[in-house]
Amino acid sequence: NNSPVAFTVTAGSFGYPSNVFKVISREDGLLYCLRRLDNVKCVSNKICAAVNETWSKIRHAGICQFHKCFISQRALFFVHEYQPGGKTLKEKYLDHGGKPQLLQERLLWSYTTQLVAAIRTVHANRLACRCLQPNHILRTSGGRLRISCVGIADALEFEARKSLAEIQREDMVCLGRIILSLATRTMITPSTNEETLRACGIFLAQHYSSDLHALTSALLSKPPSVYEVCGIMANHTMDELDNAYATCDAYSNQLAAEYESGRALRLLLKLGFVNERPEFGVNRQWAETGDCYVLKLFRDFVFHQADETGRPILDLGHVVTALNKLDASDTEKIVLASRDGKAILVVSYAEVANCLENAYSELCAVSSEGQPTYGGETTADQSEMTHYG
Template sequence: MDPSDPRHKAIPLPYCNAFCLDPPNPQNSRSSFGYPAATFQVVNRDDGHLYCLRRFDNIKSVNPKIASTVLEQWASIEHPGIATLHQCFVSQRAVFFVHQYIPGTRSFLQVANPPTLSEPVIWSAICQMVTVIRRVHGARLALRTLDLRHTLIQMDALRLRIFVNCLGIVDALEYESRKSLQELQAEDMRNFGRWILSIVTGTNITISTDPQTLQNCERYCMQNYSRELRHFILTLSRSQNPPSILDVSRALSGRLMDELDSTQLSLMRTEKALSGEYESGRALRLLLKLGFVNERPENGANRRWSQSGDCYVLTLFRDYVFHQADGAGNPVMDLGHVVTALNKLDAADEEKIVLSSRDGKSLMVVSYADVARCLDSTYHELCSGSTPPQALQRRQQQGQPY
């Protein structure tokens, strides 16, 4: 937002760098919970992390004690399919809810042209939601926000990921509700059936949806999907006494195993990609060490750091890796040679290489292990005589030169 935007005053400390997540020029300033609200992406100054902050104004039924109670109930609920509630508090005559911010996600209703989902993708989404409900119900709580407005999705070429958002808000806003936990959890299961029908048809179906729309959506499901899926939806959404989440888990045990296999494959792909980044980090560490020790001007008089000292091998190795030329004197830009040499240096390979001075009058036969030992000893010697970063920071604060 623009620094002069008056909405910055609506953001309490320690949050800053607000970015409004509400759609521009909304027709109705009331949120899906029935109260005036505003949603922001913010940064917490204490930890530097991104969060999603919601401000509800004119809420007289929520006091600091209720906010603290709701936070205590939900803060410990962690699950890969839940946007965790981090804070709930009353300030500036408003109620604030701070949830985990999940980059790259959108509400299902924010997708401009919702794709027609294949049945395996729908069953994957069902299995993900079953694990979320099982976690919440196992903690003796109820979701109470299970519809497309509060469902975040991440879609890519491989799979659809589901996240439940806004948990704990209804608990605070309707704290005085007299419904029992059993009633709330049963309503969760009915809403689960409506939620499945919603993602199948792309229409947000709630308890207030008119019968004609509901009938059209059920007809669409019957025409395009299997009888098993349609029966599963109707069993949940139309039953006065829907099955518990444990019963649903047992009925979906086979599909849950398929989802576990899919998750393990996704994890393997992620670990493979991460290992590549880790290897890049090892090469960067070697490059930083070489940059620190090569040709330091303040050590020119020191024989160990001079062109005839022990560190001469590091200068020659630097030229061997980066400054090669062909017979005509043209530079050789071989990235494969650079990566191979750095990997062998990192592994302290015993392979022998020939290092040459720039004038070609001096030759040296060493192994990568010899170069690695020289680099480590020289770098450690340099570190032992260096100025700690804390001392540099103090000098900078005092206006003294380095």
């Protein structure tokens, strides 16, 4: 049910030839990440159903959500949440030329906190990530990390007889390798020799705090559980929480500004529908009488002011202030004058707001009832004319 749009090829990410596609679902129109593994003979439809049931319920901001896996065209497919613009930690920090720069310790603690939070959710559901490698962890905008490829190892190694404690312990060792890799800007893998590990450990101790060195050493030698790591990292978790609150506040302020702009836009749209409407059913003077006349004068008051010499005044502050007071139905009085100066009205913003609501409601009522609108033609007549061009 997915239509491929673009793809990149990776060679044997899980020991099998694999392709990664960006696809659009025909069911909901959303983008997804589709991974195809060829030559997989150890996975059946029954195994796919079991993995789907297990992983589809896992929700966490630090995990690319698993949607489903299935077998088709003699290949095994996995569908995960798509993260636009994401780069793996390997691409971002480990695939470099020349002498790399050290990462700030604050950033390392932030990454570690995010990964531990995601691992904690997975382990709490009696599962293991089994994909904690720099080439399977995405860094997206805002310094966010997201673990991708969850559920794939569970399907490929479904028949394996590893215990839950064993594979969860492997997760913690992989976390230690990731921290050491980022701190030293060196790719640390299970096959890395002892001499390289020792040199990287010395480098970590020389350039970073004892807390980070102690945590990394513990994860690589005698890994504690994820819950014990949460206790060890309590102070740094509070720092990450503070940053998250600050980000939420910034987003809330931005959203509030956009919401205020939306309120002004709604007022402008209503005024546009009502002001100087050429005809309204059989009443060709509707826009020049009653509430609509007040709105016409208010439109000139807001947008068509001029100085004593007749030059137009383009005062955005005046426009925003007037629209905000209209939206709030302020009781402040204003003077509205016709263009020829023969008609002068003293009204409040609240009275103008009431006129706007009455006129707009009248338009909506006639539109929804299908009554004549323009020159006596019914809505059905207009639709038929449009249909036939």
